[in-house]
Amino acid sequence: MGFGRWYNRALNRIWGFVEDRTSMRRWALRPQPEFSFKPSYWTGAFVINAFLYQVVSGALLLLYYQPSTSTNATYTACGQAVGTLSPTPAAWCSTYYIIHSVPMGSLLLSTHLYGSYAMIFLLFVHLYRGYYLGVYKAPREFSWMVGTLLLVLTLGMGFTGYLLPYTQLSYNATDVGIVLALRLPTFGPLLGPFILGDGTSQGLLSRMFDAHVLLIPLAIAALLYAHIALFESHGIAPPATSDPLQRRRFTDAESKEQVPFMPHIFFYLTKWGLLYVGILFGIAALWPWSLGSYVGNTAVAPPVTEPDWYFLWLFKLVDFAGVTPVLAVAISTVLLVYLLFLPFLDRSKRTHPRDRPLFIWLGTSLLGFFITMTVWGGETPGIQIPPMAVAQMLAPIFAVNAVAVGLFHWRYARSYRRRLAARTGRGAPAVPSASGAGPAPIATAEVSARE
Numbered sequence: 001m002g003f004g005r006w007y008n009r010a011l012n013r014i015w016g017f018v019e020d021r022t023s024m025r026r027w028a029l030r031p032q033p034e035f036s037f038k039p040s041y042w043t044g045a046f047v048i049n050a051f052l053y054q055v056v057s058g059a060l061l062l063l064y065y066q067p068s069t070s071t072n073a074t075y076t077a078c079g080q081a082v083g084t085l086s087p088t089p090a091a092w093c094s095t096y097y098i099i100h101s102v103p104m105g106s107l108l109l110s111t112h113l114y115g116s117y118a119m120i121f122l123l124f125v126h127l128y129r130g131y132y133l134g135v136y137k138a139p140r141e142f143s144w145m146v147g148t149l150l151l152v153l154t155l156g157m158g159f160t161g162y163l164l165p166y167t168q169l170s171y172n173a174t175d176v177g178i179v180l181a182l183r184l185p186t187f188g189p190l191l192g193p194f195i196l197g198d199g200t201s202q203g204l205l206s207r208m209f210d211a212h213v214l215l216i217p218l219a220i221a222a223l224l225y226a227h228i229a230l231f232e233s234h235g236i237a238p239p240a241t242s243d244p245l246q247r248r249r250f251t252d253a254e255s256k257e258q259v260p261f262m263p264h265i266f267f268y269l270t271k272w273g274l275l276y277v278g279i280l281f282g283i284a285a286l287w288p289w290s291l292g293s294y295v296g297n298t299a300v301a302p303p304v305t306e307p308d309w310y311f312l313w314l315f316k317l318v319d320f321a322g323v324t325p326v327l328a329v330a331i332s333t334v335l336l337v338y339l340l341f342l343p344f345l346d347r348s349k350r351t352h353p354r355d356r357p358l359f360i361w362l363g364t365s366l367l368g369f370f371i372t373m374t375v376w377g378g379e380t381p382g383i384q385i386p387p388m389a390v391a392q393m394l395a396p397i398f399a400v401n402a403v404a405v406g407l408f409h410w411r412y413a414r415s416y417r418r419r420l421a422a423r424t425g426r427g428a429p430a431v432p433s434a435s436g437a438g439p440a441p442i443a444t445a446e447v448s449a450r451e
Ligand code: HEM
Pocket: 041, 042, 043, 044, 045, 046, 047, 048, 051, 123, 126, 127, 130, 135, 136, 140, 143, 144, 145, 146, 147, 148, 149, 150, 151, 154, 224, 227, 231, 235, 236, 237, 339
């Protein structure tokens, strides 16, 4: 008996035993079609995996971290360790303690920080995959909208966490971010008292801490529940196609023939999850994060104010001559509203990129815009940019993309539709197939053998 068959039989027997005693099948996610056994179909699950790692590592950091700006004598030791005799703020000192005195503390803190970068990066991969493959189209419009809110909250986690080590850099960057946040239309004035509290730096730190460890994670968990429930109700989105009549919702009857989530898909995802944690630890061990100078340290030169990489584009925007904070906030709001309502703007029923030139052009150009602005922001933080230099840098991104996407559409869309019509006869739409959309029945044994 081959290893695959033996493995499957053993897995089925063990799982059958567990299921029999727990009714697991009733609360596991629904079965999924065979074509979903590819990492690209589970980009969202990778984000959940990253989120879970953040929750676990964050809970461990909480054992030592103190969200206080107090500089009483207890915290003189940290100051002495870094060569100043003055006491340092407790938040900074407790971070210093985690790095230098807690066993594996530096690794824990570094993985938490790099894990946040990874989560945001994976989130953008998840978003852009959905954008290019048109997964937001009916019936998944609400999944997309809830996802957009999750994006905002995840960026909120990054923003509120940045202040917690209480370095001069994180303090200055948070200050700039707050100035921008308070200019948000409608929400800005409402957020003001909540963020600033009594106007002291302790008030600010307490609020950032509360939002970071409690309020935003709770909101993410609630929205994630909605996101997964919606996913559960439609089944996974089928591959992108030029067929406007593609069936995009799986029925319960089909589910019976598909791959059970437990244990097959769960194990498949766990494999990737473990790889993620391994890579994270490897990077953190090779390049541990170093703590900057504390807030109020007058013995060192003030650092150049810059945020984490995912907000650099916004910081650079404010550097453009003529772009006030209000305008920068207005531009980000327009981008967010575009993302939120995209399912209602892109009304065509075809999901394949070759059939959606306008939206592909816009999405690819915005991707180019964000990457350029991020690199630019990192290289020249705080340096004013005249309008001509802005145009020279950004206009080619939109122009070159227009030509590339236009050529792609012209070359492939019409010829593909002709071939599709010829294949199906009399122009009738293709019956969804394994290469198109349909769920192919599959024996559980075959699937596990792939793992
Ligand atoms: C914290 C952030 C997020 C998490 C943890 C998350 C998680 C997930 C998961 C687990 C799925 C099931 C399929 C898969 O694994 O890919 C999914 C599907 C989906 N997500 Fe997200 N997501 C997040 C943010 C977003 C964002 C920002 C968007 C877009 C604006 C989005 C749009 C969608 C859509 C449309 C689906 C259905 C796709 C399908 O059925 O294949 N999600 N998400």
